[in-house]
Amino acid sequence: MKRYLFVLLFPVLFCGNILAHGIFDSLPSFGASAGLLVFHGAVGKNNNVSSLSAIRAGFSVFGQEQVHPYFDVALSGLFGNVSNVPTAQTEGLNFETKIAQADLSLIFHTEKLFPKSSVTPYAGIGFGFLGFTPYGDLYNNNGELYYYWSDGSIRNQAQNSNNMYTAKILVLNYKFTTPLDPDNTYSHHTLIFPLQFGFNFNLLDNLNVRLGMNYYYTLSPWLDNVKGSGANDSYIYWNVAIAYTLKRHPIAKSRADDRRYDKVDFSQFDADFPKPEPAKK
Numbered sequence: 001m002k003r004y005l006f007v008l009l010f011p012v013l014f015c016g017n018i019l020a021h022g023i024f025d026s027l028p029s030f031g032a033s034a035g036l037l038v039f040h041g042a043v044g045k046n047n048n049v050s051s052l053s054a055i056r057a058g059f060s061v062f063g064q065e066q067v068h069p070y071f072d073v074a075l076s077g078l079f080g081n082v083s084n085v086p087t088a089q090t091e092g093l094n095f096e097t098k099i100a101q102a103d104l105s106l107i108f109h110t111e112k113l114f115p116k117s118s119v120t121p122y123a124g125i126g127f128g129f130l131g132f133t134p135y136g137d138l139y140n141n142n143g144e145l146y147y148y149w150s151d152g153s154i155r156n157q158a159q160n161s162n163n164m165y166t167a168k169i170l171v172l173n174y175k176f177t178t179p180l181d182p183d184n185t186y187s188h189h190t191l192i193f194p195l196q197f198g199f200n201f202n203l204l205d206n207l208n209v210r211l212g213m214n215y216y217y218t219l220s221p222w223l224d225n226v227k228g229s230g231a232n233d234s235y236i237y238w239n240v241a242i243a244y245t246l247k248r249h250p251i252a253k254s255r256a257d258d259r260r261y262d263k264v265d266f267s268q269f270d271a272d273f274p275k276p277e278p279a280k281k
Helices: 002-021 250-261 267-272
Strands: 029-040 055-068 071-084 095-109 119-136 189-204 207-218 234-245
Touching (some): 029 071, 029 207, 055 234, 095 189, 119 207
Antiparallel strands (some): 029 055, 029 234, 071 095, 095 119, 119 189, 189 207, 207 234
């Protein structure tokens, strides 16, 4: 739980620090997104996979600051689940992994290239840190362990000649509650490298909606608890985001400029420039 709170609050605290100290001339934007996470890894790679079995929900928060007319720096936190359940199972490979991550990206935006357009593309690249915990659906609602037979069925007894007529067919309940690596035999943390593409829809001067695709390449093959060929896992985050850009109040700036003259005595100027006499009637 602490890990999720850290990922959620870190972007807000980071951009709040920028705002408080005035590191950049412009003010940051804050936002949140929701979407779908699609996993790519060893599980399901060589089997028939339902298009829905590899899709899970995700949610993110982010802060973004302009550092150049064409570039922003963005810090975001993402959490959700990645999963896969092959439809043709002979080895019982299924998983659902909880993920929590934070990443820093450099975003190229094109508002300056298309100043009259309300829809503009953007692209970004970055790096980040991911924490993950894989779980599996290993038992049915009655606590019976799944046994995967060579004919593709799932039963409550191991496959052998003695159990041929007594083993009952079971159905997955899709409750991923059993930790797949309780002894931490491999690292549950890794570096990630995000690539992102999408479109900005400017609704107001300081409010926009984004449709985006974020691709995350990890340096770990263990998100699905299967090393497979050793190739690293990856996932895609299809998302819709809304972002609000803070604005400086013009009066606040003028009042700040006035403070420079707080200690100046203007009375001496009154002697040098006497008030004009009223006109005679």
